[in-house]
Amino acid sequence: xQRRKLLGYGSAGVVALxxxxxxxxxxxxxPGASEPAGHQPLPLSxxxxxxxxxxxxxxxxxxxxxxxxxxxxxxxxxxxxxxxTLSDISGWLDELGDEAERLNVVFITVDPERDTxxxxxxxxxxxxxxxxxxxxxxxxxxxxxxGFRATYERVPTENxxxxxxxxxxxxxxxxxxxxxxxxxxxxSREFAVPKIRRALDRDTAGAA
Amino acid sequence: xxxxxTRTIVILAILAGLTGTVSAQTHPLVVEDAWARAxxxxxxxxxxxxxxxNSGEDIMVLVGLRTDIAVMPExxxxxxxxxxxxxxxxxxxxxxxxxxxxxxxxxxxxxxxMQLQRPMVDGETFQLTLVIANGDDVTVEVPIRGFAARGxxx
Numbered sequence: 001x002q003r004r005k006l007l008g009y010g011s012a013g014v015v016a017l018x019x020x021x022x023x024x025x026x027x028x029x030x031p032g033a034s035e036p037a038g039h040q041p042l043p044l045s046x047x048x049x050x051x052x053x054x055x056x057x058x059x060x061x062x063x064x065x066x067x068x069x070x071x072x073x074x075x076x077x078x079x080x081x082x083x084x085t086l087s088d089i090s091g092w093l094d095e096l097g098d099e100a101e102r103l104n105v106v107f108i109t110v111d112p113e114r115d116t117x118x119x120x121x122x123x124x125x126x127x128x129x130x131x132x133x134x135x136x137x138x139x140x141x142x143x144x145x146x147g148f149r150a151t152y153e154r155v156p157t158e159n160x161x162x163x164x165x166x167x168x169x170x171x172x173x174x175x176x177x178x179x180x181x182x183x184x185x186x187x188s189r190e191f192a193v194p195k196i197r198r199a200l201d202r203d204t205a206g207a208a
Numbered sequence: 209x210x211x212x213x214t215r216t217i218v219i220l221a222i223l224a225g226l227t228g229t230v231s232a233q234t235h236p237l238v239v240e241d242a243w244a245r246a247x248x249x250x251x252x253x254x255x256x257x258x259x260x261x262n263s264g265e266d267i268m269v270l271v272g273l274r275t276d277i278a279v280m281p282e283x284x285x286x287x288x289x290x291x292x293x294x295x296x297x298x299x300x301x302x303x304x305x306x307x308x309x310x311x312x313x314x315x316x317x318x319x320x321x322m323q324l325q326r327p328m329v330d331g332e333t334f335q336l337t338l339v340i341a342n343g344d345d346v347t348v349e350v351p352i353r354g355f356a357a358r359g360x361x362x
Binding site: 076077079080081083084086087088090091122123126127151155157158159161163165166167168169182184185186 | 245248251252253254255280284286288291292293294295296298314315318320321322323354355356357358
C-alpha cells in the first residue's frame with residue numbers, strides 16, 4: 001500500500017522531471033528556441049544598404065518599413081532552388097489573395113555581376129506581380145546580407161563558370177521592421193502561409 | 209537446300225522479333241513524370257526532373273546524361289545545410305537498386321543542363337538519354353513546362 005503510494009509519487013516525479021526537461025529542451029534546442037542574438041537578422045530599421053529595384057528605383061531597408069515584408073536571397077542563374085522558391089512564394093501570395101497587397105515581397109540577388117536590373121526585371125516577370133527584384137553594387141549586397149545574417153559564396157564550376165551557394169530561407173518582418181520568423185527550405189510548405197499571416201497580423205496589431 | 213534456307217530465315221526472323229521485344233518491353237529502367245522548366249534564353253542553365261525506377265533484377269548505375277539541347281548535361285544535387293545555406297554539387301554516379309527508384313525533383317537531385325544549345329521553350333519537348341554503366345542507355349522525351357512550373361502537372 002505504502003509502497004504503491006511511493007511508486008505513485010515516484011512516477012509523478014519522473015513525469016514532472018520529464019516535463020521540465022522537455023520544456024527546457026523546447027526553449028533551448030527545440031522548436032521554441034529563439035535564435036542566438038548574433039544570428040538573428042537585425043530589424044530593418046537598423047540595416048543600412050542602398051540597392052536598385054527591377055524598375056530602376058533606389059531602394060533600401062527604409063522602403064520596406066510600414067508594411068510586413070518577405071525577403072528571399074538568390075540569383076537568376078540558379079536553375080533549381082531559386083525558381084522553385086519563387087514559384088512557392090507565388091503560390092503563397094495567390095493563396096493570400098488581397099492580403100498579399102499588404103506585404104512587401106523582395107528577391108535580392110547575391111550575384112550582382114550577372115544580375116543586372118534588366119535581368120532581374122525579366123526574371124521576376126515570370127512570377128507573382130508583387131515580387132520585386134533588387135540588385136546593386138557588390139558592397140551593398142554584402143551589407144544587405146550581413147544585416148539579414150544571410151551568407152553567400154561564389155563557387156567555380158568545372159566548365160569555367162560559377163554558381164552561388166546562398167541562404168535559401170525566406171525572411172519575414174512585421175510592419176515596423178522587426179524580424180518575425182524564417183520559412184526554412186526544409187520545412188513543410190503548409191506552415192508558410194500561417195507564418196506570413198503572423199507577420200501581417202503583427203502589422204494590424206501595431207496599427208491598432 | 210531450299211528447306212535449310214527457309215529454316216534459317218524463319219530462325220532469323222524469330223531472333224529479330226525476340227530482340228525487338230526484349231529491347232522495347234523489358235528495359236529495366238522505367239522513367240516517369242519527366243518534365244523540365246522553360247529557360248530564360250540560353251545563358252542560364254536549365255533543369256529537368258523525373259522519377260527513374262529500376263524494375264529489373266540488377267543494380268543499374270546512372271553514370272551520365274546526353275542531350276542535344278545542352279553541351280554539358282549533368283546530374284547535380286542541391287543540398288541545404290542546417291544554417292539554411294543551399295549549394296549544388298555534381299552527384300557523380302548514382303546506383304539504383306533493383307526494385308528501387310530515384311527521384312530527380314526540385315531542391316534535390318536534378319538534371320542540370322549547362323550551356324544550352326537552344327532555348328527551352330514552354331510546350332516543346334527534347335530528348336534526354338540516361339547513360340547507364342552497362343551500356344543499356346535509356347532515352348526519354350522530356351516535356352518543357354513554364355518557367356514558374358513546380359512539377360509535371362501544376
